[in-house]
Amino acid sequence: MVDSAVQESLRQAVASRMPWVRDELATLVAFRSVANPAIEPAEECVAAARRVEDLVRDSGFEQVEAVDAPDGSIAVCARSPRAGRPSVLLYAHHDVVPAGDPSDWDSDPWTLTERDGRWFARGAADCKGNFLALLLALRSVREVLGEWPIEIAMVVEGSEEQSSGGMEAIARARPELVAADAIVLADTGNVEAGLPTLTTSLRGTGSVLVTVRTMDHAAHSGMFGGAAPDALQALLMGLATLRDAEGETTIDGLDHTGTWRGAPVDASRFRHDVGALDGVGPLGGDDTIADRLWARPAATVLAIDAPPIAQVTAAVQGEARAVVNLRVPADMDPAVAQQLLIDHLHRHIPWGLVETQPVSLGRGFRARTDGPAYAAMRQSMQTAFGFEPVTTGQGGSIPLAVALAQLHPEAEIMLLGVEEPASRIHATNESVDPRELERTAYALALFLLELA
Template structure:
């Protein structure tokens, strides 16, 4: 491989690549909101065309029971391994909209960062893989490996239909390694290959009391208030340090070796700077675990939203008819999401407040994932990063969830390489999401190199 020629190619095409990515980012493909159904389809169609333009073949938008999956491949490297690239073209909702400095679907470059919903998570990173293929095909007329892309539109809602798609298309998706760029680096200029992810399980809790809102003066004290009831349930989940009180919650947690914890401790991590970046005066959580460990190897239970009663300006002395809360748990190996939801349900049943009814709705689930960090496919990714960033690659875990990773692991039985280019400061899932273009530029080169590395697996 002629690394210089590839570098030059990406320099020459930088403006063109960014303009194309902006077009992709202008499509408001929010998967959780039904009013964006047609935008999701637009996102899929745009990606299919971009893949064909890159030189990929057999590009197709496959229907599922939810939002479609985009597939494409290039399979002319006879006798060579096959790399399966996974990404997602759907994005998170954008509220609160008033906190965005520029509109979420009007991509803007400021200070060498690209601001838009999906810039980093995950349209930007998926787009880089397509452009790496295009570059190699333009320069060499061929790729060093066979390659397949599978890009879904439901990652941000827990990938409800992808497991079935993967099951039903095992043959189409056959490969030797899966590469996913949907995670973060260790910090600016500090590449990381991630070998473990937390899983996800969550529920919505709906508490219903009287049939209509009541005057808190006329009935307060004699009728249970659904807001107090939902607070009572929520407060029972954790103690004041965040240790989860749900019976059996921790019982399947896989112990983490002292060696692995020593590796985490050796990673460059500036807690004071992290607190400053986050705008908090103190960190929080389980005693005996570091900030990194609390987010990588310990499970959590977080309230994501509470609704009920009056939220307008001023005072309204209402005793509301209903209240609700959304909670999600991050799970670590070997916790099982179905088992955790069953335990949450049993906990609520055992802590049910007087005078109200409680309904529980499951959210979509994702299993936690772990692969040995000394696997050759992962070490190869470390080498590709080092060639471009000129620093050692960290081998890390991550606190987030890519639920489909566990499915790839289980159904296809392949090593999963999480090769991320995001930074934790880039506001995924929050207002002002952005992507540092330094990592866009370097990432294109890392991905291109990895296709050559993968040829020797």
């Protein structure tokens, strides 16, 4: 365990640098780094990558390289070798999801704004806040000890939110860039503010585009309705079979009886986090929330192509389409599950010509938690937060986690970060609690010393 005097010095070093964190976060969130030139200019991502590269270099890394990914993004990769010492890889990403309509925000999404003790902007938590928590930890350790006691590597990718595989391709082509004894993916967060949390399970994912065609044009519902083969109705009937009356996903041949063995989900907090309306509760009741989130498959209809109400006409539709997203537990093969979904849709859409097309596919991940790095992280988080850390699952897939586990199977992979429910990542009014960022950075700083 780290000496108490060193602990206090680290805590003070982290706290004293929080004004620097705020200034740098304000600079970073001003870059509209959405890795899709159809939404934001590509030069915004380039500028963000260059700023990240400067910050990483200024933090003390001996080797820093901006690597062009096959998908057009830029990843910043760095390392400070220490022969014979333990090694840790720190990961974050500098791209963000689109801000959406700025008028839906309470302040400009690209300007860091302090309100009610929180810092608001797109990327404030996911993932520019996480990136700065890593740098804050590194700079604080260097200030206290004069050097890093172990080998440190860092990767900050530029297209994680697009799931286009840029960093994964780099890692597979140059596995030495991501080699380490322990890997910290700073891209998740705590189940509630102040409660340290390690994410040990990531869902796999697969989406399917389903199209139903019945006629070469729409037909008047007064003249033909009731006998004309309604494509939209056939699609809806098929989609309805994906869930039972309790909301359980019921795809033919896909197991939906799993149970979650990690931390339970508090029902009242869950209602608050999802914004459930009065009288509306979680599907299946309070006792199965964690099971349904992390241990069972979940089919969600993400979108339907059909006439909008604003353009309604009295017509039977000849074509309708939908995108169905399937999330599966970490130990379930997503490719098999996706094929079962496709087979189910063909079987249960009652009429019409049915076409299906796989849209996305990502394997889940389950962490190994019995090694010395996990023990060091648990101890560090408990010291920094004052509470024993809990474990949880995560709905989003992080394909790089799977690639890292395959490339370096002996490495211990940990997922944590500054995000918590009030951060509202991927939504309007995203924010970070600076106290959460400070505690996370302090825990990471302690971890580097514990690992040494």
